[in-house]
Structure formats: C-alpha cells, structure tokens
Amino acid sequence: MKTLIKFFLLVFPIIINAQLQTEVSLIKYEDLEKRIGQEKDKFLVVNFWATTCAPCVKELPHFIEVNKEFSKNPDFKMLLVSLDMARDKQKVINFIKSKNQSAEVLILDDVKRMNTWIPRFQKDWEGEIPVTLFYKNGEKVFFNNGEMSLQELKTAIETNYKSSK
Secondary structure (H helix, E strand, O other), X not given: OHHHHHHHHHHHHHXXXXXXXXXXXXXXXXXXXXXXXXXXXXXXXXXEEOOOOHHHHHHHXXXXXXXXXXXXXXXXXXXXXXXXXXXXXXXXXXXXXXXXXXXXXXXXXXXXXXXXXHHHHOOOOOOOOOEEEXXXXXXXXXXXXXXXXXXHHHHHHHHHHHHOO
C-alpha cells in the first residue's frame, strides 16, 4: 500500500503538468487573426507580452485582476499572446501557473514573419512589447504601446467598452 501511495505521489504531479501544457497553444499569425475574428460578439482585450520582458511581467497582475473582474461578463474576453519562443512553452506554462492566470494564454510562434504580421495589427507598431489592443464587433477600437497601470487599463476598458456598445 505504501508503495502504491509513493508511486501515485510521484506520478500525479507529472500528469497534472502534462494537462497544463495543453492549456497554452502554439499558433501562427493566421490562427490568431482567425481567433480574434471569432470573438466579434465580445469586447476583446489582446495583450502581447513575454516572460523575458520586465514591463510585461510588471503589468501582468493588472490584466489578471481585470480579467477576474470581468470574467463573468459574457461580452468580455481577454487573450494574452506570448511572444516567447516555442521552445520556451513550458517556461510560459510555469510562469502563468505561478501567477494563477485565468485569461487564455497563447504563444504566437511566428517570429520569422514578424515584419509581416506586426503592421497588420497597427501600422506604426515596430514590435516592442508590451502592446495592448481592444476589439469590439471585430473592429480595433484601441491600441496602447507600452506598459499600462491598473488604472490606465481599467479606464481604457471602461471608456472603449461603453463607447462601443
């Protein structure tokens, strides 16, 4: 019986980690574009970030808090798009797990075509992060280049969400 319990205690964490890995998908730009299009009936917040970006890591708790605040609203959706390398998928999973992240996290595995997809989000965006975009009815209604405080994020959501209803 003790052997069975030890085995279960050793294997169970591995099983849990394997399940967590499936929660972060690797996607290409076209998949992200399609995903944004699927949320046309929602107010969509898309944040580009990376675990290696200090301002991104600093502002992430604000996005976590706002997502928790709005999570019961069926008209609200948040996507956190990591620009970490595909090989760092487990690092991203561990990071978001440590932050108790509830928003959907995707890894945009499309570094080779950055010069193609970056201007499709915003013409004057040069690829620096963090960057946050809001969409309503499938149309971009807000673009912020740089770190956002909690108050800036809440104000931007309230202003753009209400004005686009």
